[in-house]
Amino acid sequence: MSKLFTPIVLREVEIKNRVVMPPMCQYSAATDGMANDWHLAHYVSRAIGGAGLIIMEATAVEARGRITDYDLGIWHDEHIPMLRRIVDNVHRHGAKIGIQAAHAGRKATAGEVTPVAPSPIPFSPDYKTPEELTAPQIKRIVEMFREGAKRAQAAEFDLLEIHGAHGYLINEFLSPAANRRTDGYGSTPKARMRLLKEVIAAVRDVWPEGKPLSVRISAVDHIPGAVELKDTIEIVNNLKDTGVDIWHISSGGIGEEGVGSIYPGYQVPYSERIKSSTGVKTIAVGGITTCELAEEIIANKRADMVALGRELLRNPYWPLYAAKKLGYDMAWPKQYEMAKI
């Protein structure tokens, strides 16, 4: 009996299987952050393909927080109708859909604006030197996450994910590699996690009680003296009772070192350690491409869900094939039933 194809319930949301499409920027929005037909086709295809949960790409809570000019946005009410259309169509095919609320911090390159960050340290010599955020400016960004969450609810998303990974704003606050502040948002591990804690509180305040909240986090920085797995375990332990329902365990991105070596399941050990030492639910991601590995991760409780990024870009129908191979009789879209393997 396949464990990968058992449902999971997060708060009041039942997800039909453990297969997640993780957030992946499409860099295909208009410069005003609006979603379009590409996003509709892209996300709905993965719902037709049988993924249980689709998490929409990094979506900026303010225009200045976009990675590029072509990122999706959720900083304006005008973004809501097209997002709602995508959500409705994904639901029609039995999948649940989340959105990743994001702020790119010092890695923002959209427009001519100066990026913002905890400290005025550029990501690399090719990036602009960011402006150091003042405490009132940090509060305004927290409010933008709150407003974004309200709009995500208006668009009827099932789950909201806070992007706390990959060297973007929240990760920059968490990491001593980017955060050199000496005020209440820096200098100690507790102070460095304060922005994430405030964002979680603001989002949870408006995000419906019955809907789950996820946080994506980089488990390790791959930089000597910066965030190591033990530090992330401390972060998760500190924040696990603040209303986060599942932690999406990635790594790297704070520096040019990237994510280290990539091999099948390269980040699964981080998920496994965080899950076993804190008791939280996790999503494992990174180099997971086979149904055998995905099944093993769930069956051995190394994660509660598995995300397949590039594999689902290559093959939107991966879950239909995986179910067949694992001996699970998954319902196919009725239009495709004559092709069922």
Ligand SMILES: Cc1cc2nc3c(=O)[nH]c(=O)nc-3n(C[C@H](O)[C@H](O)[C@H](O)COP(=O)(O)O)c2cc1C
């Ligand atoms: C095209 C592309 C865009 C991505 N955009 C995002 C993003 O918006 N947010 C995010 O947290 N990770 C993003 N990622 C990282 C993926 O979610 C995932 O963690 C990574 O690709 C590793 O998983 P994989 O080996 O299954 O592809 C992106 C990856 C790719 C390939």
